[in-house]
Amino acid sequence: MSISLIVKNFEPVRLEGRVPLEFDFQNKNNILIISKDQSFLTHGVHKFPAKFFPELPRYLVTKYSKVGDVILDPMCGSGTVLLESILQNRHAIGVDIDPIAKLISKVKTTPIEPLLLDKIRNAIFHLIDIQLKSRKKPEIPEFNYRDKWFKFFVLEELAIIKQSINDLINKLKSNENYSEKKLHDLKDFLMIVFSSIIRTVSNADPHCTRTVIRKKLVKKISSLDTINKFFFNLDKQIECMKEFYRVYNKLYYKIVDIRKNSDARNLDIKDNSVDLVITSPPYANAVDYPRTHQLELYWLDLINGDPLSKLKRNYIGTETVFSYEYNQLYQSDYSKLNWLVRKIHQEDPRRAYILFNFFKDMEKNLQEVFRVLKPSAKYCVVIGNNTVRGTYVKSHEIITQMALSSNVGFKLDNYFHSGLINHYIKIPRKERMSGEWILIFKKS
Ligand SMILES: C[S@@+](CC[C@H](N)C(=O)[O-])C[C@H]1O[C@@H](n2cnc3c(N)ncnc32)[C@H](O)[C@@H]1O
Structure with missing residues (x-):
């Protein structure tokens, strides 16, 4: 089956803020969302590469599901779909294999009482102040190239913040009557705020998805900048969390289930149980998530001593x-994929294999989503295209060919194209994305 998806208007329709439900996204439309809600409630708690503008999942959730439904994001990243689902009174299931992604998603969707937030703001300030004045040196964790990534005084200040968060939680455990769950949620919130400053105060380029130090980049970080940045973000996120708490209490359907050990290719979810699935998979050949978050993974003790490469294999x-693995040419049931892999293989067999693997994994994901969706329910896939070794990869067409094949079984319900602006995603050289396709598949 040959599939070509095209857009009618190359000049996109600009949509500022909320996408009106009545807006007609007939096949072939081209839009540009100007987001106003990237920091709405808890959406802005942490950066994440290729994060959704909240307006897009909000539109898809409202259009394709009803109050009380269950929405799944099998590659939930920082949890934009999960938060938007509960804000529209739907339950949400989140799956991701990235430990930072799961933690951000949890923090974004877990309310914390305003009174507790006010109390801890001053308490943590006090604990940090004591440690700064103390002669006792904080315990700095060991990790690869640590002293290359950070200046020594930054390491000390980060260690003081981390230690103070742990001290605060231990103090609350012994002195107060807070449940274990409440303290756990509070610690996760503080750790994500802590994580949100790590890249900025490191020697690495804060704007690049990969964690890299650039010789030309002059970063000025002075003593106490790290502590000040932490409090700046903490104060901001406390206000956002208070507002989220207020909104959350008025919701009726809001269970968020973030799976601990699930995988988009092998979902631990029952057949025919989900009302709507929305996701944006990683871009083929564009973002190395463990490498993006390596400093945060080390500081948050999220890699448990395993080498980064072990974690990376599962993405x-x-x-x-x-x-x-890549010394041979692989073939699939998909003509578009075979053409692409053959072309790139001539120049770079390793890249060709990486791409082949990416699409085979996506085929497994499409089959799994088909299995867990209720009959007639929809799968919305938001996917970008990019250029690999000089060849333009039309991921949206390959994914569509797979989804409609007899190996999977979806029907194509609708599709449209969206321009990209202001995503935290900077890909080196020419291998950048030009926009995203929103593909709506229907389980027949
Ligand atoms: C483009 S990001 C999703 C961003 C998300 N839409 C947001 O708003 O933050 C793609 C996600 O796919 C996840 N991923 C990669 N391999 C996966 C797998 N095998 N199972 C589940 N998630 C995976 C990555 O960890 C990453 O978080």
């Missing part, structure tokens, strides 16, 4: 591949 689109 859809992984670049951690072995030469014995």
Whole structure:
């Protein structure tokens, strides 16, 4: 089956803020969302590469599901779909294999009482102040190239913040009557705020998805900048969290289930149980998530001593591949994928294999989503295209060919194109994305 998806208007229709439900996204439309809600409630608690503008999942959730439904995001990243689902009175299930993604998603969707937030703001200020004045040196964690990534005084200040968060939680455990769950939620919130400043105060480029130090980049970080940045973000996020708490209390349907050990290719979810699935998979050949978050993973003790490469192997689109895997040319049931892989293989067999693997993983995901969706329910896939070794990869067409094939079984319900602006995603050289396709598949 040959599939070509095209847009009618190359000049996009600009949509500022909320996308009106009555807006007609007939096939072939081209739009540009100017987001106004990237920091609405808890949406802005942490950066994340290729994060959704909240307006898009909000539109899809409202259009394709009803109050009380269950919405799944099998590659939930920082949890934009999950938060938007509960804000529209739907339940949400989130799956991701990235430990930082799961933690951000949890924090974004877990309310914390305003009184507790006010109390801890002053308490943590006090604990940090004591440690700064103390002669006792904080315990700085060991990790690869630590002293290359951070200046020594920054390491000390980060260690003081981390230690103070732990001290505060221990103090609350012994002195107060807070449940274990409440303290756990509070610690996760503080750790995500802590995580949100790590890249900024490191020696790495804060605007690049990969964690890299650029010789030309002059970063000025002075003593106490780290502590001040932490309090700046904490104060901001406390206000956002208070507002989220107020809104959350008025919601009726709001269960958020973030799976601990699930995978988009093997979902631990019952057949025919989900009302709507929305996701944006990683871009083929564009973002190395563990490498993006490596400093945060170390500081938050989220890699448990395993080498980064072990974690990397499980990501859809992984670049951690072995030469014995890519020394042959792979074939699939999909003509568009075969053409692409053959072309890139001539120049770069490793890249060709990485791409092949990416799409085979996406086929598994499409099959899994088909299995868990209720009959007639929809799968909305938001996917970008990019250029690999000089060849333009039309991921949306390959994904569509797979989804409609007899290996999967979806029907194509609708599709449209959206321009990209202001995403936290900077891909080196020419291998950038030009926009995203929103593909709406229907389980027949
Ligand atoms: C483009 S991001 C999603 C961003 C998200 N829409 C948001 O708003 O933050 C793609 C996500 O796919 C996740 N991912 C990659 N491989 C996966 C797998 N095997 N199972 C589940 N999630 C995976 C990555 O960790 C990443 O968080």
